[in-house]
Amino acid sequence: MPAPQSKVLLDKQSHGNGTQANAAQKVWDACLDVLKDKLNSQAFKTWFTPISPLHFSDNELTIEVPSQFFYEWIEENYSTQLKQALKDILGSEGRLMYSIVMDRSQNNPVTIELPHQNMPKNGPTENGCSTTVKVSSDRDFLERYRTKFESHLNPKYTFDTLIRGDCNSLAFAASKSVSQNPGQNAFNPLVIYGGVGLGKTHMTQAIGNHVREKSISEYVLYVSSEKFAIDFVNAIQNGNIQEFSAFYRKVDVLIIDDIQFFAGKEKTQEEIFHIFNTLHQSNKQIILSSDRPIKEIRGIEDRLISRFNWGLSADIQPPDYETRKAIIQSKLEQNGVTFDANVIEFIATNVTQNVRELEGCIVKLLAAHSLFNKEIDLSFTKTTLKDIIRIQSKQLSLETIEKAICSYFSITPNDLKGKSKKKEIATGRQIAMYLSKELTDSSLKTIGLHFGGRDHSTVIHGYNTINKKVENSAEMRSQVEELKKRIEIMSI
Numbered sequence: 001m002p003a004p005q006s007k008v009l010l011d012k013q014s015h016g017n018g019t020q021a022n023a024a025q026k027v028w029d030a031c032l033d034v035l036k037d038k039l040n041s042q043a044f045k046t047w048f049t050p051i052s053p054l055h056f057s058d059n060e061l062t063i064e065v066p067s068q069f070f071y072e073w074i075e076e077n078y079s080t081q082l083k084q085a086l087k088d089i090l091g092s093e094g095r096l097m098y099s100i101v102m103d104r105s106q107n108n109p110v111t112i113e114l115p116h117q118n119m120p121k122n123g124p125t126e127n128g129c130s131t132t133v134k135v136s137s138d139r140d141f142l143e144r145y146r147t148k149f150e151s152h153l154n155p156k157y158t159f160d161t162l163i164r165g166d167c168n169s170l171a172f173a174a175s176k177s178v179s180q181n182p183g184q185n186a187f188n189p190l191v192i193y194g195g196v197g198l199g200k201t202h203m204t205q206a207i208g209n210h211v212r213e214k215s216i217s218e219y220v221l222y223v224s225s226e227k228f229a230i231d232f233v234n235a236i237q238n239g240n241i242q243e244f245s246a247f248y249r250k251v252d253v254l255i256i257d258d259i260q261f262f263a264g265k266e267k268t269q270e271e272i273f274h275i276f277n278t279l280h281q282s283n284k285q286i287i288l289s290s291d292r293p294i295k296e297i298r299g300i301e302d303r304l305i306s307r308f309n310w311g312l313s314a315d316i317q318p319p320d321y322e323t324r325k326a327i328i329q330s331k332l333e334q335n336g337v338t339f340d341a342n343v344i345e346f347i348a349t350n351v352t353q354n355v356r357e358l359e360g361c362i363v364k365l366l367a368a369h370s371l372f373n374k375e376i377d378l379s380f381t382k383t384t385l386k387d388i389i390r391i392q393s394k395q396l397s398l399e400t401i402e403k404a405i406c407s408y409f410s411i412t413p414n415d416l417k418g419k420s421k422k423k424e425i426a427t428g429r430q431i432a433m434y435l436s437k438e439l440t441d442s443s444l445k446t447i448g449l450h451f452g453g454r455d456h457s458t459v460i461h462g463y464n465t466i467n468k469k470v471e472n473s474a475e476m477r478s479q480v481e482e483l484k485k486r487i488e489i490m491s492i
């Protein structure tokens, strides 16, 4: 957002409450305009439209968010975009306050300020715009956090809803075992590692949920590494560090997600080290997750790494085709819907690396279905998911293949479709037939007709000739691969 707009808005700051609210609305509207361009529409609608601007004065905008969770989510996921938007609108001196509605029944709210992650209290950020949080409550929220114990487990993450496959079988078995006997097994700590969106959080929380459901242990706590680190810094700044340490030492099952975020945070690591020792010595269960094997995390102290290796590390790999299908089926059942088998097959074939993306496809299809009231068939699926799934080959037209061949061999469409037996033309023609059969759904007859009105036996001959050459000749293999790449790019 250009700087001149910020000037206009700043000039409009005023002292009366009504005009402050107006100014706040204008500043916030301008921020929303910037954010709208940077976020996808679902995220924008979910997280930013429920926010109300409260007031704006001395270059400080206060916005009200519906809950602490809301605040944490925005800070964790959108703080960079939000800071940049504020900087665009208010310049580098602009500040943001969150007002969190903790309890609407309370009068006389007390206000405390917590520094934003990785920022000096009230100081400007790297982006030049500072963010602080103002909590309205009858009690200090950290106090609440400790006295009213919350597990922070998502009840949806259970073993029942977690599909087991070759990709996660060791991690699954170990997690089940830990959940039946936390702290009293050889897997302490249990470390689950693997790539993005493969179910680490789901699996570790499934342990916690099982322990709670069966009342095996009382205090089960799930915390992300980032939240742990932020709370730790806050505790130091607010003089609550003893309370903080005591709280974590009380836990029976401690689940820490994404421990790679501890890299480089020395003080936090020291605290974890002491908590780890206390819990381990008292046979309390520690469960950790990481996006890579422990030995590959840089910036974590050796003594901590060695402790993390005391128990069992189990990896989760991207699911295979059958597991992907089973996951889709299970998600559909949870949503009480069914899809055609070929729709499931299409998603399972094309989304291979991230289960969160598989879920994203289902959500998008259901949303589009309810919006347009159209049947979810294969063609609707392909159109709806075209941004997520790069639809390949089978949708290609013969014209695209023709163009790619002509440009590659420097021949004209007439050459390609004509009767010339010149080597590069005849080879180009046969490769065109081969690729048409490999990459499209067109029948042999259609392919023959397209490339010069030939019959289907000519197409089969062309296909077989090239197929054999691809098997036996490295040069032909690389030619065909290069052509496939060009065709893929041309068809996007």
Ligand SMILES: Nc1ncnc2c1ncn2[C@@H]1O[C@H](COP(=O)(O)OP(=O)(O)OP(=O)(O)O)[C@@H](O)[C@H]1O
Residues within 6 Å of the ligand: 161, 162, 163, 164, 168, 194, 195, 196, 197, 198, 199, 200, 201, 202, 203, 258, 291, 327, 330, 355, 356, 359
């Ligand atoms: N095997 C599985 N069966 C069913 N659902 C799964 C499976 N694996 C992952 N999911 C689902 O995929 C989504 C992403 O999983 P989750 O958040 O646990 O991944 P993650 O590995 O912790 O991701 P990140 O690396 O981003 O932290 C969740 O909704 C989860 O329920």
